[in-house]
Amino acid sequence: MASHPDQSRETRVKEPCPGARPSPGRISRLLGDLVSACYPSNRVWIAAHDHGIRLAEERKRGALFYTLDDMKLELTLRIVLERPPKGVDFGLQKGRGSAYETVQKQRSKESDLVFTFIVEAKAESKAALPSLHGPFVQGPPDQRFVYLDIGTYAGQDDSRWSRRLKIPLSGITMAMIKSQAVLEARVPGTGKDGGPSCATAKPFGGWKLLRD
Numbered sequence: 334m335a336s337h338p339d340q341s342r343e344t345r346v347k348e349p350c351p352g353a354r355p356s357p358g359r360i361s362r363l364l365g366d367l368v369s370a371c372y373p374s375n376r377v378w379i380a381a382h383d384h385g386i387r388l389a390e391e392r393k394r395g396a397l398f399y400t401l402d403d404m405k406l407e408l409t410l411r412i413v414l415e416r417p418p419k420g421v422d423f424g425l426q427k428g429r430g431s432a433y434e435t436v437q438k439q440r441s442k443e444s445d446l447v448f449t450f451i452v453e454a455k456a457e458s459k460a461a462l463p464s465l466h467g468p469f470v471q472g473p474p475d476q477r478f479v480y481l482d483i484g485t486y487a488g489q490d491d492s493r494w495s496r497r498l499k500i501p502l503s504g505i506t507m508a509m510i511k512s513q514a515v516l517e518a519r520v521p522g523t524g525k526d527g528g529p530s531c532a533t534a535k536p537f538g539g540w541k542l543l544r545d
Contacts, residue, residue: 405453409515412448417441417522422489426480427468435482454510463507477502483529496531504539515543
């Protein structure tokens with residue numbers, strides 16, 4: 334007996350290399366393959382959105398997932414450090430532990446200091462908020478933050494200050510990311526002791542969309 338043509342045909346969907354970003358042409362070809370494929374014992378679910386596609390082939394004996402929408406989206410963040418004490422070096426920490434460097438070093442002159450940088454954002458299917466990644470991102474997934482290095486931690490050897498300021502990356506939503514606007518956080522630069530602010534930034538008003 335001849336086999337059913339649907340049962341003799343097999344369509345393979347290759348997973349992209351880690352970190353690879355599928356091109357629009359590749360996505361179109363994958364969609365074409367899926368549309369032409371026939372799975373008599375399976376159900377194919379396709380969910381498309383602005384930044385990628387997620388494909389899931391659900392089988393009788395379990396589920397096998399191919400994820401193409403796990404592409405990381407770039408997000409520009411801007412920290413405004415308001416009126417820190419004069420003569421102190423500040424910089425953005427890149428890296429973690431002892432293997433870090435301080436970038437965008439600036440010496441305060443009693444005016445605001447601005448630090449602009451890029452992080453990567455990824456939508457997590459089971460999480461209410463996106464997951465943030467990149468060399469500037471610190472902390473566990475549910476408590477991400479960035480550090481500003483201060484005084485000797487910023488490479489100012491003759492400074493009397495050895496501090497870090499922790500700025501939370503909380504409250505950033507996918508809607509904010511998809512707006513493609515710069516997100517800005519303003520934090521006080523001087524602490525109650527008259528020195529540079531340190532530990533977790535307080536008060537912290539959160540991240541705001543910076544409109545042109």
